[in-house]
Amino acid sequence: MAGNSLLVAAIDFGTTYSGWAFSFKHEFERDATKVSAKNWSGGQLVSLKGPTCALIKSDKQTLDSFGYEAESKYADLATDGEHEPWFFFKRFKMKLFGQGFGRNLMLEDASGKKLLAKTVFSLCIKYLKDDLIKLSESRIAGGGLRDEDIHWVLTVPAIWNDAAKQFMREAAQEAGILEDKLTIALEPEAASLYCRHLPVEKCGSDKTSLSKFGSGKRYLVLDAGGGTVDITVHEVMSGGNLKELDKASGGAWGGVQVDDAFFQFLSEIQVCSLVMTKFKDMHMEDYIDLFRDFEVKKREIGPKKDTKVTFRMRTALADLVKDMRNETLQETIKKTKYSNQVKLVGDKLRVDPAVVKGFFEPSVNSIVKHVKGLLREITNSGVEAVLMVGGFSESPMLQESVRNNFPGLRIIVPDEAGLAVLKGAVIFGHSPATISQRVSKYTYGTDIAEDFDQTKHAISRMSIASDGSQRCTNVFSKLAEAGQTLVVGEPQDEKTYTTLLEDQTAMGMNIYASTYKNPGFIDDVGCQKIDTFSVPVSGRGKGRAVTVKTIFGGTEIDVECKEVATGNITHLKVDFLS
Template identity: 45%
Template sequence: MATRGLLVGAIDFGTTYSGWAFSFLNDFHLDPTKASVKQWYSSGILVTEKAPTCLLIKSDGKTLEEFGYDAENKYRELADNEMHEEYYYFRRFKMALNKKLGEKLDRGMTIEDEMGKSMIALNVFAIAIEYLVGDMMKSVNDTLKTPLKKDDVHWVLTVPAIWTDAAKQFMREAAVQADLLTNKLTIALAPEVASIFCRHLSVDTAISGGNISIAKMPVGTRYMVLDAGGGTVDITVHEIVNENSVKEIQSASGGGWGGILVDMVFENLLIDLAGPEVYKTFKRDETDDWLDIWCDFEVKKRSVGPENNARVNMRFPLSFSKTFEEITKGNLMDAIKASKYAKDIEFCGDKIKISASLFKSLFEHSIGKTINHVTSLLRDANVRKIKTILMVGGYSESPMLQHAIKQAFTGQDVVIPIGASSIILRGALVYGHSPVSIRERVLKYTYGVDSHKSFKEGTDPEHLKVIGANGARCRVFSKHVEKGQIVKCNEPQVEKSYKTRNKFQSAVDFDIFATEQCNPRYTTECTLIGKLEIDLPEPEEQPGRRIKVSMTFSGTEIIVKAVDEKTGKNWSVFINFLG
C-alpha cells in the first residue's frame, strides 16, 4: 500500500463549515478510521468537529483577527460597539469558485465581505488555510517531545468533485501562498474520500440504512455517493474494486444546491416581507442584530424535520421593525397582515413565529434540485441498477433532506453514516495515507490541444487559416481524451506527436482546451483552459521537429508530459488553468 510519510494532515475547507484532522502512519495501519479531529468551542461550550468558515480580518487586509466561532462572536461584539466597519468579515465565500466551464477564474479575482468591501480572493483563501494549518500544527506539537514542521506533514485539501480544473488549481495556489510545499499537498475530491472512508465502516456506525454496510459490499458492487454540503451537492457513482479501492463509473455532477440555498430563500423571504431597502439598511446599521437572526436560523434549520407541525419560533430583534417603520412610515405587523404571509407569520415582542409549512417550504428549491438530478442520473445505464445511496456532508444531516431522499428513492437503500459532516475530513486522511484508493475516473470533459491540419477550401472557416512553410493550414482541435472516457489514475493517456512549424524554432506553445462536446473540429468550439510552454534546445534550421505530448490524470489534477524526440528531454508540468 503506497503511503506519503509518517503524518497526514487533512483540511476540509467548506462553504459553511471547515475543520482539520491528522493521523500518524502507525495509527492508520492499526485502524484506518482513527483520527485526531479538532474540537471547536463557542463561548466555552463544545459545539462541533467543524467551525463556521468565517474570517475576521483587520483593516490591513493581511492580518487575521479571528476564525470560526471566535470570528462570529468578535464581529458581533464589534458591531454592538459600532467598530466593525474597520474590519473585513468573510463568510460563505467559497462559492465564488463554483464556476462552470468557460466562466472566468483568475488570480486577480476579488470577493466582497458581508458589508460589501472587497479583497483579492486568493489572499482570503490563503489566510484561512494558513490559520487551519497553524492551528493543527500547534495541536500536533503539543503531543510530541520533538516538534514537527509543517513540511514534515503531507497535506490533503478537499474540494468538490464538480469544480472545474481552474478552481482546483486556485485552491492549490492558495495553499502554496499559505506556505505549504506543493509536493507535500494533495487536492482530493470530497465525495471520493468520503466513499473510501465508508469502505472501512461497520453497520453500527450508520444512523440510516438498516443492515447495509459499504465495507462489506462485494467486489463489483456499485453505489451512489451524495455529498451534500453547505454550498454544493456533489454526486458520483463508484464501483468496488477491492477491499481498499474504488473506481468512478459516472463522472461527478451536481450543482450549487447545498444548505446555503435554504438560507438564500429565507433571506428573500425577509426582503419580501420588508422590502430590499429595509433589509439592506437593517444589515448595515444593526449588524449585531442581523447576525443574531442568522445564528438562530441556523439552529432552527438544522433541527426542523418533516414531522414538525408546530410553529417555528425565532428570536427577531425589535430593531428590524423599527427600521421598517423609519423607512416606510408604516407598521410591519400591519404590512404582514395585508400580505400573503398573513396566516404563516406573526410577531410577538422580539420573536417571530413561522408556520411549519412555510418554514419547511424553504427547503423545497434545494431538495427539488437534488432529487431531480438524482432521478435523471438513475436513468443512465451505468447507474440504473444501483441499490444504495450513501449520503455524506453536513447538509446530509438535515432531517428534511434525509426524509426527502428516502421518500423519493424507495428502490434504493439510503445509508447515512454517523457524523456525516466529518466523514470527508476523516476520508481525506485515509486518501492521504493510501492515494491508490481511487483506481479510475470518468472524464467530465473532452481535452485536447490546438493543432494545425491542411486547410480545406470551402469547408474550413477563412479566419482559421494559417499560412506557413507548408502552405495553408487550419487551426483545429486535436483530441487526446473524450468526455465519458474511463482513465486510469496516474497513467498517461493517448500520446500524440506534433511538429514545429518554423525555422530555428526555439519554443513550442500548446494551448490546452476542454469542451463538453465529444468530437469538435475547431478550438473555437472549445474553452481555452491553460497553456503549456516548452523551450527547445539546439533549434533546427528546418521545421518539422517532433514533440510527443500525453496527458495524465494524476489524482485530481491534469499533468501534461512532453518529450522532445531529438534530445529525449521531457517535461512534466501541471496545466496552468489560471492564465
C-alpha cells in the same frame, strides 16, 4: 503523496463551515477511522466545523480571527461603529464556482471593500493549519513536528473546474504548506473512502455499510454541503479500489439556499426588503444571533413536524419596522400572504411548519431532480445505494425526500455525515491509491495545422504556409475526451507532433479544454485556451518529432513531452490560472 509521513492532516475549507482533522500513521494502521477533529462553539451552537468567516486587519495582510470568534468580534466592532477599517469575509468560497477567473480575483467584504482573493484564502488556510498543528503537537511527548513530518490534504468540490483547484493549491502553498507535502482531494471521493471503512453500526438507521459492497457494486455519492452539492457515481473494483463511473456533477443547491429563503421570508413579513438590509448593517450582532438560532432550528425541521416553529424576534428588528413602516411588525404581517400562518406573540415569532418546510423546497427539489436524471443514464445503471454525506445531508427534510423518491435504493447516512469528507481526506492522505479511475469532465487537446483537404475543411479555413503549401490551422487535436475513463497516474495514448520549419528551436503547444466530446477546431463554441507551453527541440530540419503523453486522472494534469531524436523529456504542469 503521504508516503511515510508521521502525520496526515486534512483541511476542509467549506462555503459555510470549515474544519480540520488528522491522524498519526500508527493510528491509521490500527484503525483508519480513528481521526481527531476539533469541536467548534459559538453561543448555543456547537458544531463539528466552524463558520467560514475571516476578520482581517486594516493592513490587509493580518488575520485577526476566524470562525465564530471572527463573527462575534466583527459584530462588536459594528455595534461600536469601529468596523469600517476592518475586512470581514463570509461565505466567499462560492466565488470559485462556475466562473472564469485568474490569480488577481478580488473579493468584496461585508461592507463592499475589496481584497485579493488569494490573500483571504491563504490567511484562512494558514489559521486552520496552525490551529491543527497546535493541537496535534500537544499529543507528542517532548517535541514538535517538522514540516517534513506532515502531509497535508486539502479538499475541493469535484464539480469545480481545474482553475479553482489550482487556485486552492497555490493559496495553500502561500499559507506555508510545502508543494510536495500537499495533496488535493475531491470531496465526494474522500467521503466515499471514509464510509468504505465504517462498520454497520455507524452507518445510520439503515444499517447498510459500504464496507460490505464487493467488486462490481455501484453506489451514488450525494455530498450536500452549504454551498455546492457534489454528486458522483462509484463502482467497487477488485481489491476494494474505487472507479468513478460518470463525471462529477451538481450545482449550487446547498444549505445556503435554505438560509436565503429564511432571509426572503423575513423580508416579506416586513413588506420591505430594506428593513432586513438596514437591520444587518445597523445591528450586526443581533443579525448574527438570529441566523445562528435559525441554524439550530434548520437541523431539527423534518417532514413530520406538525407544530409551529418559534423564532425569537430581536427587539431591534421590530423597532426598525416601526420606524421605517410607521406600523408594528404585527400589523405588517397581517398585510402579507402569511397573515394566517405567522403570529407575533411577545418577542416570539410563531410560524406554521408548512412555511418553514417550504424554505427547503428549492434546494431539495433541485437535488432530487438531478439525481433522477443521473440514474436514468445507461452509464449509471445498476446503482444500488445512495450515500448521503456533507452537512446538509444531516437535514431530515433532505433525507426523507431522497428516501421517498428512490424507494428501490438503500439510503446510507453515516453518523456525523458532516465530517465524512474531512475524515475521508485523512484516509486518502494515508492511502491515495484507493481511487484508481476517474472520468474526464472535459475534452482536452492542442491545436495543430494539417494539410488542407477541401472535402473536410471549409475554404475559409485555408491558409498558405511559408513554403507555399495549403494548410488548415486551428485544428483541435484531442488528448482526452469528455466522459473518458482515465486511469490515475497512467498516461493517455501517445501523440506525435512535428516541426514545420527548418530552424525551429522550440515547439509551441497550447492546451485547450472543451465541454463537447468532439470539437473540430479550437475556436468552436465551448472551447477555451488554458495554457501555452514551449517544448525545446534540437537539431535542424522539418519533421523533427516530439511525442506527447498527457497524464490525467489525478486532481491535476501533467504533460510529458519527449524529443524522439534525443530522448530528452520535458514535464509540464498545466497552468489553469491566468
